[in-house]
Amino acid sequence: MRSLRDKKHRRREGLFLAEGLRILTEAREAGALPEMLFFAHDGVGHPLAQGLIAATEHAGGDVIETTPDILSKLSGKDNPQTLVGVYRDRLTPLERLNRSASGIWIVAQALRDPGNLGTILRTSDAVGGGGLILVDDCVDPFSVEAVRASMGALFTQAIAATRWETFVAWLRQGPGQLVxxxxxxxxxxxAPRYEAPTFILVGNEAQGLPQAYEGECDLLVKMPMLGKADSLNAAVATAVMAYEVLNQRRVR
Amino acid sequence: MRSLRDKKHRRREGLFLAEGLRILTEAREAGALPEMLFFAHDGVGHPLAQGLIAATEHAGGDVIETTPDILSKLSGKDNPQTLVGVYRDRLTPLERLNRSASGIWIVAQALRDPGNLGTILRTSDAVGGGGLILVDDCVDPFSVEAVRASMGALFTQAIAATRWETFVAWLRQGPGQLVxxxxxxxxxxxAPRYEAPTFILVGNEAQGLPQAYEGECDLLVKMPMLGKADSLNAAVATAVMAYEVLNQRRVR
Incomplete structure (x- = not known):
């Protein structure tokens, strides 16, 4: 199980790790139960942990008691969570994404930081987004760090991974404004009134978007930058954009 | 120098590390030169690196050529930057902060993640904020990770560290809306029209703000959360708030 901390093994097994009562409970509420659930004795006092164990057993998953030491090795944290779940990975094929399910989608290009990826999922959940489409060589959304940063949004958001050309071809088959x-x-x-569904395109942390990708956008916009820096953190820029799109549509 | 990766040593020496041509150049533009500048031979081709070396020498700093290997040990990265600077730490005593220098200030309480702290500095720079006031036990703003995430904003933003009671006493001596x-x-x-200077208060990643601190606020607000999660990442929440305050004031 510890090998699932490596992308190569995650891919081969089609499994990934998620840790902690909060995230595992979010997963359960989103309908996802672990195939294997590891717990240390100290971690099962909470009624939610009890419920998780019962539901996992009921669904035919393996529930395994172990030591805090071994959990620490699984999670790679000094101060380990007392619950670690092993989940079947949940990529959605692009052609199965239902774009009319939400008015906001995030598209990330060559995103490299797992914390940014998880944080973007968390933000997408918050704005009622449909999910995240990964294009080019993005960091693995099922890494321990990304799962942690998503705070469980990994289980509520659709995630697709594809190539840029495939994404563009799919996008142009239906409604959708690429921004x-x-x-x-x-x-x-x-300034613009965004049209639903809006696809917010965020580029690589260091390079931003390739110019050809910008050329494919229906709309290019910029956020005010009053200081010395010329860009925001990628997850921050995504959130500022996503809340603008949401704010234009919601009733206050 | 490598010991400066530890908070204890940073505090004792009053020094910290910053890496990479981009961040070191931001520092220089903000008027900060390193006390010591380490470089590997490969890293000095760029005119900005040449300028940095000349300026550091002119200001009486030590410029030291070393190997990529040793730079890698300094920075703790496999793929090291070819420039590492050692800077005098730059905390501003709270009573020396000039609150009228900006209409937006960020106040962070018990912030634990260095990436969040650096990202908040970067956002504060972007919205023309004055700086960051750290209360309670926050992560060290001069950690390598925080400096890196700030992308140089650490050198453009004022940073103060204080206790909550001291902060509140200082705040109430002058104008300022605590949100x-x-x-x-x-x-x-x-919904509200924010009053300048606005002090945006952000709480600990896991616990949020203590209720007593919320009681001290002039205004409590919430962002729409349409998904399963009940909170945003701390740096994201700060940015969404900060851009709202900025948007209310800027001319488009």
Missing amino acids: GTSLRTDTDYQ | GTSLRTDTDYQ
């Missing part, structure tokens, strides 16, 4: 943030535009991000 | 995000309010974050 990129860029330094190469004068359009303020609050 | 916290909370689950215990019905006020939408876009």
Whole structure:
């Protein structure tokens, strides 16, 4: 199980790790139960932990008591969670995504930081987004760090991984406005009225979006940057954009 | 120098590490030069690196050529930056903060993640914020991870560290609206007109704000959360708030 901390093994097994009562409970509420559930004796006092164990057993999963030491090795944390679940990975094939399920989707291109990826999933959940489409060589959404940063949103959001050309072909088969943030535009991000479903395109942390990808966007916008820096953190930029799209549509 | 990766040693020496041409150049533009500058031969081709070396020498700093191997040990990265600077730490005593220098300030309480702290500095720079006030037991803003995540904003933003009671006493000596995000309010974050200077208060990643601290706020607001999760990442929540405050004031 510890080998699931490596992407190679996750891919081969089609499994990944999630830790902690909070995230495992979010998963259960989203309808996902672990194939294997490891717990240390100290971690089962909480009624939610009891419920999780019962539900996992009922669904035919393996429930395994172990030591805090071994859990620590599984999770790679000094201060381990007392519950670790092994889940079947849950990529959605792009052609199975139902774009009309939400008015907001996030598309990430060559995103490299697992914390950013998880945080973007968490934000997408918060704005009622449909999910995350990964294009080009993104970090694995099922890494321990990404799962942790998602705070369980990994289980509520659809996740697809594809190539740019395939994504664009799919996008143009139906409604959808592709919006990129860029330094190469004068359009303020609050100026346009965004059309649903809006696909917010976020680029690599260091390079931003390739110019050809910007060319494919229906709209390029920029956020005001009043300081010395010329860009925001990728997860922050995504959130500022996503809340603008949401704010234009919600009733206050 | 490598010991500066530990908080204890940073505090004792009053020094910290920053890496990479981009961040070191931001520092220089903000008026900060390293006391010591380590470089590997491969890293000095860029004119900005040449300028940095000349400026550091001119200011009386030590410029030391070393090997990529040793730089890797300094930075703790497999793929090291070719420039590492050692800087005098730059905490501003709270009483020396000039609150009228900006209409937006961030106050972080018991923030534990260095990536969040650095990202918040980067966002504060972007919205034209004055700086970051750390209360209670926050992660060290001069850790390698925080410096890296700040992308140089550590050098453009004022940073103060203090106790909650001291902060509140200082705040109430002058103008300033203290705004916290909370689950215990019905006020939408876009409803109020924020008053400058606005102090955005962000709580600990896991616990949020203590209730007594919320009681001290002039205003509690909440962001819409349409999904399963009940909170945003701390750096994301700060950014969504900070851009709302900025958007209310800027001319588009």
